[in-house]
Amino acid sequence: MLALIAAVAFGGSAFAERILILYENESTQPATMEIAQGITRRLVEDKRHVELYSEYLDLVRFGSDADRQRLIEYLRVKYTGRPLDALLTVGPSALRFALAERDLFAPGVPIVFGAVRGFPEDVPMPPDATGVLSRFDVKGTLELARRLQPDAKRATILTGSAPFDRSWKETARTLLGEHYAGFDIDYLDGLSLDGFKAKATALPADSVLLILTVFADAEGVSYIPRDAASRIATTSGAPVYSVYSSYFEGTVLAGHVGTFTAIGAEMAALALRLFDGGGTAPPATQKEVALIDWRQVVSRGIARDRIPEDAEILHYKPTAWEQFRLPIILGLSVIAAQALSIAALILQNQRNRRLEDVVSTQRLELAHMSRHSQVSQLSGTLAHELTQPLTSILANAEAGRKIARAGNADLGEIGEIFDDIVADNKRAGEVIAQLRSMMRKGDVSVERIDLNDAMRSTVALINAEMVARRTQVSMSPNAEPLPVQANMVQLQQVILNLILNAADAMAELPPKQRKIEIATRLGENGARQLTVSDAGPGIAPDQMAEVFKPFVSTKDNGLGLGLAISRSLVEARGGKLVFDGMATRGARAVVTLPAG
Template sequence: MVKLRFMLAMVCFTWWITATSVAIAAGDADAHPIKRVLVFYENESTLPAAMEVAQGLRIGLDQRFPTGIDIYAEYLDIVRFPAPEHMLRLATDLEAKYADVTFDVVMAVGPGALKFLLDNRSRIAPGVPLIFGAINDARLKDEQLPPGVGGVVSHFDVPKTIDLARQLQPNAKTVVVLTGSSEFDRGWAKISSKLLEAYRPKLRVEHLTGLTLEGFKERVQRLPPDTILLILSVFQDADGRRFIPRNAAAEIAVASSAPSYGVYSTYIGIGVLGGYVETFQSIGEDMATLAEQATNDSATPQLIRSTGQFLVDWRQMKRWGIDVELLPADADLRFFEPTVWEKYRLQILAMMGVIALQTATIGALIVQGRRRRRIELALDQERLELAHLSRTSQLGELSGAFAHELNQPLTSILANAEAGARLVDTKPVDTVELREIFSDIVADDKRAARIIAQLRQLMVKGETQLDQMDLNDAVAATVALASSELVARQTRLDFHSDHSELAVRGNLAQLQQVVLNLILNAAEAMSNLGPAERRISIRTRKCEDGFCELMVADRGPGLTAEMRENAFKPFVSTKAKGLGLGLAICRSIVQAHGGTLRFDEHKHDGARVILALPPL
């Protein structure tokens, strides 16, 4: 029982909510009823002007009637069906069609539509405010507007269009006015003839009408370039063919040998240069404004004038070579195609700035590169000078050993020469012994020559020239050169090679300088050891990567990690009287050969220097 009562209560509550919502909605509908508007267009629905007016009406009405608007549209197509009998039948049909519909506003687009409604409004929409648009004020002079009629009076201004043409073509002497053969076209011819009377003292005015479309095109092809061609409307040509005026104007404008002008905004962009026009969309929006005013009980329809403007096609200005500077200041230039400079000015300036910066940077790099090369050449020359001085210094250290080395063959030569002199005085002369003496002299002389040649090789001065050579031969020659000095220092040297030949590309004198420096440094490191412990080990080998290595090891105190790191820096030395340039010069020489020179950090009993040179 309780459950049944609960369900009954819920049903009653739901019914109450629904009834209340319907009542509120009905109240809102009564407070803001949907407006009904009936629009009559003079021409067919495909006419561009009619389409633009319809678009403007829809935009304007939607904005001014946010609660909703119901639009009815009728296209009278008067140009194609102008017969009065047809108009009567059409009025009868429309009266029956809308007998049960009440309109808030009725609209007429075009003079023909206005005349139709003035004649038949009492039958179709009696007592309803009438708003018109797209009608020239010259055509309204013949109409007596009754009460309740307002609208947008258009200019379609022929005089201002001619003024624009004269401003753009100051040398023009003739105006040709082109119209078709329909009743609307003939009306334009009559209106334009009156409007252009004021220009006849300065311009010759010609009317071009009564031709076929082909005749119009052929005629305008022969116009002088300084002619002003004004295309008004061509709904119909002399053969009775019907046209959309915009399409006919496009063909005529393209064929013309003179600039063409028009009073309709729909002509701009199809080949017509320009004119003083109102856009049909703005006319539709103005009509919507008047419709809103007309729906107020206290308001009566007004007459307002549409706003016109100079509208010009930039492409046609370019086609006819007319300077843009001749345009009025308030002209609207359509279809403007800026030049690359005008369109991308900032980008071009930025790009030019980047290019200029890059050019300056490249120029600075070139100058810097040349300066660097000059400095490098100067440094190379100074390095060669320093290396030569280092070799000279080393030879100075070895002067005693060299003197001893040369003294032996020279002493032998002297002894053999004295013995030979004594032998010559004996009778008979022992030729066999004399020949042996001469052979000893020759051998000792060659030995001295080799020593001097080695000294000259070390003393040579000039640019570094790399030749193919055997690293083992260079080491052996250097060991021979230092042998006397090592004997004097009571130091033993062992030379061992893992390969019979280690082919490298280098400069013999400079490599000998490096090896000699390493040998003397090793000997110097063991100066505090006993003669029996002084031993230098030299080994050459070929690594897996193809590099040829020379290792010079001693049994001296070795080097700390810090000393190994700084040993190759200039002016760093462990010798009391050393300048600290020997190893720095050696490393620069080795690097110039594409190799490396380093201490072996894994050897702790003494020091080991490793020289690595790239293979051929």
């Protein structure tokens, strides 16, 4: 058979190196095809013009002297007058044939061999021969079997009945003997394929079966060794091993092997070295590795930690951790960082809440103290507010008693007296209720309050004080209700503090100029506003922020807490308390609260 490759000659040469490859087996052998693939791939990679010829000697099936003579004559006729540059031989029989007969069809052509365990001992190695030595490592394979199956006691070496098979048996017996690597060695041959299958089926799971080659069985039936090995291995009770990479199709567990594709590539590299003038190099030994089929590892229950670290594993499906270890580590790191951040935020939030609780408690305490202070300031007017209704009640009661004793009682007049007593009593009760609210300490409830009502009730509470201070207070309520969410007592405390501050600011003015204007209105974005304006000297622009700080006061006897507490109470409801820098006269305090 002739296969011609006109490879890679960009602007190619008119001359090309010619290579003749002699394969000892037929073209359908898997090992033959893999070696051919390796040779072709390496020559194509080199990008040179090469004419490649291939001959399949099939010496296993056509090995008689007559067959040999016909083959020699065929090659002589075919290649005489067609000069060759390299002769590549695949397999030991092809190498022996070339050494003995090349002068008849390829005289003086250098030889590159491959797929042989060693150069024939009975033939001197010519200086123009080089190649790739393969160990087809029987010893290494049994040592690998010992590692994978530490409890196994017996190993069976299986070979066919063809001359090559018998040669393999003798080689294995020489290398292994009757005991090797802790195994008792049995040699199985001289059977039909069915006989081999029956014997393999009977092997225990804690033993080892090493299949070498079966080119033919005892009945003379020829086989492709890989196919015969596969059919035997399928029925085997013991794990199956091999020294050939081409056997690994799902039925072989492991072996210490080199690939046939690599053998072909190395043979082609040696041929190219010849073409480049490098001469024949000493034969090189092919690198072999522990080859393991993961499917058989799983099927046979082999522990993962028994597999050598440098082994090549076929059909292995890595776990998600093995495939995505780095992304998983990064992802877990991000998650851990996020978890720590979340935990830190939760702790910080809890700490902030505790701090807010402390601040809220302190604000309530200060507000309560401030109300005490305000009530102390109003004690005189509050006493006057209570004295008036009590005095009126006493006067009405005495008048009613006189009318009753006179004997000419006018029921209508007595009814009016009782009405006055009830009204005065209610007035006194309201004063006392407001006083109790101002003095009460405890939880603060928030409710819907009309800002207009809060303004009116506060002015009513402080009216007597303003009269005593000879200060006029006017109100300008908004035409519509202005509902806010607030606590009435706290809101009254804020308004009361602003009114008292306004009155204090005008203490040095003549009574007729002491005027306080209180107004409510609808602000921007629906906000509610209450303003307290006075006619005093006002506040310097650089002091408008300072006066809200604790212990800052413009009064000689002031503590500087009233405005700070008032702002705190307003801000606690989402509002603001500031002084209007645009006021043209005196000072104008502005309370802004969100809509209720």
